[in-house]
Amino acid sequence: MNILETKLINKYFYEPTEFHVLKDISIKIQKGEFLSLIGKSGSGKSTLLYILSTMDTDYQGELLIDGLSTKGISNDALAALRNEKIGFVFQFHYLLPEFTSLQNVMIPALKLGKWGNDEIEHRAYEKLKLLGLEDQAQKPSSKLSGGQQQRVAIARALINDPLIIMGDEPTGNLDSKNTRIVFDIFKELTEAHGQTIVAVTHDDDFAQNSHRIIEMRDGAIKS
């Protein structure tokens, strides 16, 4: 079953000059797949990721998530869809600095409103424990190290049990030990829980060990 599918996606940048950044991208991503998007900088992989994430709606072509077309869906409906079905890990923009780690992890679940407060807190603790951060739960997130922040962000991406987890360099700030931990978690999520992972990465090891690699070059898929 295809959890993500794109049909002939094209995108142009108009500033500073017109530039054809994505050319006829058609991909199918299966449920439970662990996919790495690689390519040189400027190849369009991040642009593709943001389109897949539904945050960027300025393109031609069609995007299907979980079998449903996102064409003509309002921004608010897309936000609700992201909240429920997609988790994000960004490289440089992690957490809300004024909240504790625990609160940061809880926010998407509080927004979703599927569980009660106590259960959300319990779940958030579980996710933090999974990433070895239970002792940092009550710290303001701005007081954590870069690697810890990134792991809190991963915990946050997991809180709503999303169908898809998207990462823009999800291990970019982590040492090899933590990279290993995160990689193992991702692998387990895909294999044991059937979640799908799409990650943009520069880490060749990380990419080689994932299920599938899509390499981008000059706005098109190379392999």
Next chain:
Amino acid sequence: MNINYQIANTYLWSNKKMTAVAVFGVVLGIGIYIFMNSLLVGFDKSSNDSMFKNIAHIRVFRDDEIARPLISSTSDATPILINPKVVPNSNTIINPKRIMQEILKIEEVTHVMPQVNVNAFYLNGKSQINGLVVGVEPEAANQMYQIEKTIVKGDFKSLKSNPNGIVIGIGIADKMNLKIGDMLSLTSSKGQTESLKVMAIFQSNNAQIDKYKSYVNISKAQSLLAEGPNYITEINVNTIDPELAPKLAPQIAQITQYTAEDWKAANETLMAAFKMRKIVITFVSLTIVLVAAFGIYNILNMTVTSKINDIAILKAIGFKGKDVIRIFTAQALAIGGIGVLGGMVMATLVITLLRNVYIGGDIGYFPVDYEPTKYLQGATLGMVITFLAGYIPAKKAANVDPVSIFRK
């Protein structure tokens, strides 16, 4: 608590100083607004009070009539009547008792009183003082003008039991060296001379009036004009609310067929001055509230700019545009709400302080009171303006494109 409000709350507390400055701005703005508008109400009340000591809300009288031809001519025809004059008619109101009863039937009318005005000279040896003798029914006049409150010597009530009594202004008493019990001679415009006994002396807020006005019984005024007991020059009408007078005057004119003039029409210059006072105070107080709103706008704008990463993350993890709007307008409304409450406290303090300041003269204590309607107005205005001041930056935040932030 909803997650939006939790976030709003955290932002407010994480920036205590800025929040406090914004709240303080609203406190000042709303405080001054409520205070100045209460002051305006106080001023109006105080000037109305002193005005209604001398005039009624509505005055019914027989206006001079210009002679008219019996046949009305078209405009291009030669006029039948050239240089028409005032018809030599007495200005008495015919059948005043029945007219007064008719006026009293109007629901909003509280007092009706007949009055006879006599132009007279107070005689003081060889000199004469020009004056106005007002013939009234003492009890009714007191109810209407609150004359007893202005009496400085003697007793106004004793006028009723003494048909030859007169109550004079303190200016006349000083000029003519009169005490209670002294006799005062006066000559009316109709040439009647009377010697009347001073029963009481009043002092109004207006020295001009104190120098020429006096009160006598209505029968004395009629005899000064050599007229009978049915001779009435005007009927004074008071209503439950002076503001109703301009609306009621035409109604009374229609019922009575005489001219009915409301106090606003009779004092147009004064009304214009009041209006100007109102415009200036309203303008200044609104400007102050607006400045406070700019404070909120500024601070929220800065918050939006400094939290632009947070906003991008929130939108990425599923917050809708309207959630972001709620987060920021909630902050504005919290600042506005606390500020409005503080402003009410501040207005109450300033009003309490000023109420106890003695000004003197006819005014006495500073004429300001706690006006619930102005408090309500200030609070509503404060909340509306802070909402708008918050909504504009919130809208900007809601339109943040997360992708453009993440790509930086």
